Amino acid sequence: MTEHLANGTATSSSRRADADLATANRAVLADQLAERLLDEIVAGVYPPDTRLPPEPVLAERAGVSRLTLREAIKDLRQRGVLRVQQGRGTFVNPPTVWAPFDSTVLNARVSLEQGYELAHELTELRRIVERGIAELAAVRRTAADLARMEDAVRTMREAWERKDLDTFSSADVDFHDALLRAAGNTFALTLFHSIDGALRTVRRRTVEENAELAERAIAYHTKIMAAVRRRARKAAGVLMDQHLQETEDFTASLAAASAAHRERVGRAAAPGR
Template sequence: MTDQKTTRSAAASGAAPASRLAAVRRSGLAEQVAEQLLEDVVAGVYPPESRLPPEPVLAERAGVSRLTLREAIKELRQRGVVRVQQGRGTFVNPPETWAQFDSTLLNARAATEQGYELAHELTELRRIVERGIADLAAIRRSDEDLGRMEDAVSRMKAAWASRDLDEFSSADVDFHDALLRAAGNTFAMTLFHSVDPALRRVRRRTVEDSAELSERAIDYHTKIMNAVRRKSRKSAAQLMDDHLRETEEFTAQLAAGANPAG
């Protein structure tokens, strides 16, 4: 009751409740601290399974109160980055246990992973979903959508000719993004936009591992674009499935080679 009276009094006087503003400020600061800790984890300052320094030490380093630090740790716990073991401390979890569709965390995992498990899993996901995306794109595409695809394919060809692998991998992902836009499914767009930074990073890693697969990607993209232009749903979907099946098999070989059975 007292809080309600205080709130009404503050509203009548034109002043915002100070406690709410303080909570917003503290929350924003906690998010900043959480991001700083995540950067340290990604940089290897706190590797997987290592224990973070005690709360007073971390709070002092960050220049924040212990309450703010706890809120930052709570956020990282909710995102799966760390776990708190009563009486032992706070430990860093392996990246594969982090929140999988948190764009920041997924990109961080892509940056730290030495093998190709993530590339393979993302390719499996893409094959499951993008066949349907190609199907929808073939009946929903606009001239503007076709223009985006043509631009992406042209950039891929030019980048491959000059062996600009950064531009090639970027144009590759942009082609698939153009198809996604053409399909016009908001849930699919949300899903793929959450993995986009990680997808671009792993695509850049894999593109230099197989010249033949990269050249075939240009051919597949051209054929898929033409099928979409003709509004041939069956052809577009089948070509996409064939394209990503090859990529899936390739990333499976990379993953197996990086982690041979022992």
């Protein structure tokens, strides 16, 4: 009897293990499918406000079960990328309503953006938060924090001399990341890490548009680092505010110009013209 119960328990445990493995595999497939659908949306296969193909078609095309497909769609719904209209199907939402702090979705949204509205919004957020970050960094910084800032500024200078815009832009963001780490606020660090990829893309685009502003960034970073080094809290905050105000003004002008261009194109393409 004992042996029978032991065998029965082993069989039951084996079945549970198989079920858990199947669930895990389905979750992995659902994640992969969600990423694939997002890539297709970004590529324009499914533009905003268009309806996705029916479930059976999508599932067969992806080579997954309908259950796995539903999990992938649920994931993208939670991120604001898709919406389900009862009786009509699943539709793609405009990027403006996608989850703002989901790094994967935000990176996809940046790659979709034709203008600079998102770049301007991100710069506004940075200016609001990073003045305080610079002030905290001046109080809490360590020698290791200063070393990271120095390395970022040095890399910016060297990259700018070579006109290596990718490295320059990345080092620019690295400097601000070093300040974040020096500030020691985990909530601010988490917030900015969720938009890190988007910031790097945006910075790369703005560097291409304004070389003077890029050069001034090196000068500002040097001054901010000096203020942080001497623990001059107020000066570090003021310098950061001035630095990001210049960037904010520039991205605002780019956003306005791109919006005006789209409006002109829309009017020209309107019926009757």
